Amino acid sequence: MKRNSRWLLVLFTMLFVLLPFTTSASAEPLGDMRQLVKDYYVDDVPESVLMKNTALEITKQLDSHSVYMTAQEYQRFVNGIEKRIIGIGIVLEEDVKGIKVASVIPKGPAERAGILAGDVITHVGTQSLVGKSVQTATSWIGGQENTVVTLTVERTGQTGPLLMSIKREVITMVNVESTMLGGNIGYIRLNSFASETAKEVNAAIQSLHGVKGWIVDLRNNGGGYITVAQDMTGFFPNAIGAFQLREKTGKPQVFNAIPQSNKLNAPTHLLMNGYSASASEMVGAAVKEQKLATIYGQTSYGKGSMQSMFNFTDGSVLKLTTARFYSPGGKAVDKVGVKPDVVTAKELELEVSHRDQLIAQWKGYKAFPKLNNVPVTKKFQVEMNAEMDWSKLSNGDVQLIQLGGGESAVTISVTNERTVTVTPTKPLIAGKTYMLVIHPHWKGTNHYSMRQGIYLDVTVK
Structure with missing residues (x-):
């Protein structure tokens, strides 16, 4: 799957459940890791894998979502979930001349430095961005807090390139966005399933009055905490099940939706695309199976596995796949994804959904x-x-x-x-x-x- 659409200047990963597991500290707690993998990894692991000499060698033999993180790496991981990022505050997309600035985060370092939407970044330092992917640009422009990145920028109307030096900062992103679309269609976008998401969605629903239909946007949402998937399903009237988990034993455990104080009490559409993953897919699978909303977009990513966090006393963490999730009725999501009810062209999900909501009124x-x-x-x-x-x-x-x-x-x-x-x-x-x-x-x-x-x-x- 080609992944070159619009990316934020950080790559977010998925976190689902935090299990407090503390053990003795060492440079790499291999003995404890081996026991954890043996006891909790979702599949049986050969002894030859468990006896590898480093954490990296062990996790490389597991699935791609199982990793060992230092304390610093884990903090960056959590910051991604909570939408706290270190960067300059721009949203990027590819362009033939380099990497184009699609939008600028208000009050961020890039805006203060004078970066404008439509600017094309041609170089990061001496490195050319011509022909490079957004992912590459993201890795080059991002960096440590309080360090400086130098960008060469082309701007329409300027006779020559602009050279800008911008300090990277911690930026707290808006996680839940909401507005009233034309025709009294309430729109709520979730960028992550973070700790305050349910509270923010409740507030968004309460703030929009006279809504005749809802659009909930989970496009490009890479997931988040597992309990938030239960919360989100609870916003849909008549929701019962949220998802089903199967751990190493394979025995199904069904988790119900957590009812919310405010509901999506009008015809609702759910937007998904190929970057909607994990907790987003839990919600999509539950919504589709229980016919709680109509899904628009493209088939989701297909990450139907749950990771648990095992903390060591030195602050490092083993993120380990400990279960796979399914729809409440047992339909697989991993490597399959959730198929939309209405397939749309990429980037047109919202327009098509909005149009259908309007026509339904008339x-x-x-x-x-x-x-x-x-x-x-x-x-x-x-x-x-x-x-x-x-x-x-x-x-x-x-x-x-x-x-x-x-x-x-x-x-x-x-x-x-x-x-x-x-x-x-x-x-x-x-x-x-x-x-x-x-x-x-x-x-x-x-x-x-x-x-x-x-x-x-x-x-x-």
Whole structure:
């Protein structure tokens, strides 16, 4: 699977459960590690593996998620889960000239240094980024706290490259994002399953009023604490099971959803993609099996294993795969993933979901032909087939909604007895898709009302 879409300037890993296991300290506590692997690793391990001479040699013979971490490595691991990162605060994507800055984290080091969205980073120090992956750029730009990275930046409108030296800092990222999309569709995005996630999602639901549908976004969410998967499933009305775990014995253990004080009490869509992994997949599998929501996107990553943390007195940690998880009813996720109910193109999951949520509200409305490649200054003329009584014309009669975004304000002016002109108060956004909706609120001069509302898609060039 090619992984070159949008990445944050840190690579997050997955953590599921912390088991307090303390033993004697040594340079590498091999004796204790061997016993832990023998007793708790999800599969039987040959004696020849257990007798390897280093922690690395042992874990290399296990699955890719079982690793031995120093105290410093473990702290970075936990920081990733909790969205505390060391970096300069930019989101990156690939570009033919290097690595493009997709967005800049507010108040972070990059913003303070003057980095802008759209800038292209061509070099890190003397290393060229032309033809390099986002992953490579991430490893070069990231580093230790309070160290400085020097970037060469190309910017549209600048005659030459910019040289910027930026100090790396600890940045606490927003984990749960929420907003009201156009048409009163509540949107909640989870970037990780961290310790405060359930509390933050409860607050997000409570803050959004008059919601007619929900979109919960788990795209690019690599997982988190196992109990948060139970919490998240508990936001769905009628949820019972959260997931099933099978340890070394293979005996199924079913864990139920933990009911939450606020619920997603409206038709709900769940967004997933190939980077939705682990705890995200637990929620997706439970939602799909119990028909709690409709899943949009692509098949998830397929990491259906649980890691337990065994702490040693020197601060080092053995992260060991101790179980595999399944849907509450026993359907496998590991190396399979969760398949969406509605498959969408990559990066269009939110637009497709939002559009379907809107259309579901407008039962009986008629779809008109799509308008393609309109200019950002587009005005829309709406012509009726009879003379109209425009005396009670209201701006609320027409909505212009950016798919995946908010509602655009419009003004409506009368052109003649049959025609009105709808004018957005701000330019449309190039490359975006909108939906123009005309509600059946108008009456003709003969006092007959419109028979049905209409809607049409509009793409902006």
